[in-house]
Amino acid sequence: MKQTTVDNLPGIPADHTNKTGPSSASRSPILFLAVLCFMYLVLYIDRVNIATVAQRMMSDLGLNNTRFGLAVSAFAFPYALFQLIGGWTSDRIGAQKTLVACGIIVCISTVATGLASGLTSLLLARLFLGIGEGAAFPTASRALIDRIPSSSWGIAQGITHGSARLGNAVAPIVVVTLLAYFSWRGSFVLLGLGSLIWIVLWLIVDHTPSSRSQADNGQLPIEHQPVPSIPWIKLAKRMAPVTLVDFCYGWTLWVFLTWLPSFFLKSYHLDLKSSAIFTSGVLLGGVLGDATGGFLSDRLYRRTGSLQAARRNVIAFGMLGAFLFLLPVVLVHQLNIVAICLSAACFCSELVVGPIWAIPMDIAPRYAGTASGMMNFGFGIAGILSPVIFGSVLDLTHSWTVPFFASICLLLLGAALTFFIRVDIPFESSPTSSQ
Numbered sequence: 001m002k003q004t005t006v007d008n009l010p011g012i013p014a015d016h017t018n019k020t021g022p023s024s025a026s027r028s029p030i031l032f033l034a035v036l037c038f039m040y041l042v043l044y045i046d047r048v049n050i051a052t053v054a055q056r057m058m059s060d061l062g063l064n065n066t067r068f069g070l071a072v073s074a075f076a077f078p079y080a081l082f083q084l085i086g087g088w089t090s091d092r093i094g095a096q097k098t099l100v101a102c103g104i105i106v107c108i109s110t111v112a113t114g115l116a117s118g119l120t121s122l123l124l125a126r127l128f129l130g131i132g133e134g135a136a137f138p139t140a141s142r143a144l145i146d147r148i149p150s151s152s153w154g155i156a157q158g159i160t161h162g163s164a165r166l167g168n169a170v171a172p173i174v175v176v177t178l179l180a181y182f183s184w185r186g187s188f189v190l191l192g193l194g195s196l197i198w199i200v201l202w203l204i205v206d207h208t209p210s211s212r213s214q215a216d217n218g219q220l221p222i223e224h225q226p227v228p229s230i231p232w233i234k235l236a237k238r239m240a241p242v243t244l245v246d247f248c249y250g251w252t253l254w255v256f257l258t259w260l261p262s263f264f265l266k267s268y269h270l271d272l273k274s275s276a277i278f279t280s281g282v283l284l285g286g287v288l289g290d291a292t293g294g295f296l297s298d299r300l301y302r303r304t305g306s307l308q309a310a311r312r313n314v315i316a317f318g319m320l321g322a323f324l325f326l327l328p329v330v331l332v333h334q335l336n337i338v339a340i341c342l343s344a345a346c347f348c349s350e351l352v353v354g355p356i357w358a359i360p361m362d363i364a365p366r367y368a369g370t371a372s373g374m375m376n377f378g379f380g381i382a383g384i385l386s387p388v389i390f391g392s393v394l395d396l397t398h399s400w401t402v403p404f405f406a407s408i409c410l411l412l413l414g415a416a417l418t419f420f421i422r423v424d425i426p427f428e429s430s431p432t433s434s435q
Helices: 029-052 054-061 065-074 076-093 095-114 119-144 150-179 184-194 196-205 212-217 232-267 272-304 307-331 335-350 353-363 365-397 401-420
Strands: none
Touching (some): 029 065, 029 119, 029 150, 054 065, 054 119, 065 076, 065 119, 150 184, 150 232, 150 272, 150 335, 150 353, 232 335, 232 365, 272 335, 307 335, 365 401
């Protein structure tokens, strides 16, 4: 496949659209990708800000670790379900309308979190947030597939999810800064209202269609072709190994997103500001890991011509690396060593993201939204189980070692499960099939 590139984003074409049409700038893949990156950053700030204010929120609302873990995991119930609903919706009505609806829901639910008066209202706010964010990510894959060449799907997914990890990294610093001037409640209200900005940007850059398909095949963009019935059962069977690997990866990420600030605060007796800085440092490793994993995966694909090697090998390498770097975290109690190892583990685990999000697009581009939702359903299930189990074990044992061992074991299992993924066999289904 012939491909032109720009210097600042290797592998992403500067503009492969028809420049005689209206507003070619609005259809530039680079600008389009930038707005998606901003969306990922905002969504993750709104998702993980609760971890930074955990101790203050727990004190004000009378929550222990188990109840706080339950509130965090409440987000993941609709998040998991709306991976499937959001992916299906974006395949049926398109990405633009779906993402606008997601943005409005995220705004309202983030503000509602700041207004929570107890466990029940906090649970409702987090459930509503899970609806908006759950539908957003498979929809973003649906949007990417028509605007980015297939040879660059790995790096595109890596860059966008790297922005999500940047949101993880800056959230503690942003929230701590807001806490200097406002209460934790006020910080949620401001962040919720601020999240409306990306909706406006999204409407600006996505108001006209662009076409990866036209550039590659001389055909209509996939999103403008009639969508057949989704072959749910057949597609779910094909995506099952990817879903299981995503669960194993997601368990560890949920631990990082939910418990790192409290880990540094409690285990090393740091103040809120210092724990936020250490948490941000760890999660910045994930930003580099996302972009690196996507770049390596696409580079391997161009050099070998093998999707199997390009996707599976990078995923397995990343999970094994995270497994090795988490071992010192439970064996050593020295702050600097633990922080460095956590950063390296976060980097390695995030190598997984670019290639694993590209796999649904590789296997079933016609059903990219639905297939991405099926894959990330595993991440959602991990989000249901990981925070509450981690918090419960922490309350029972008063030790951080035992719950961290679960992540270590699941990373090793995930690396083994990658060998059941078959990216090299395209998904085929009758256009009229529904099973």
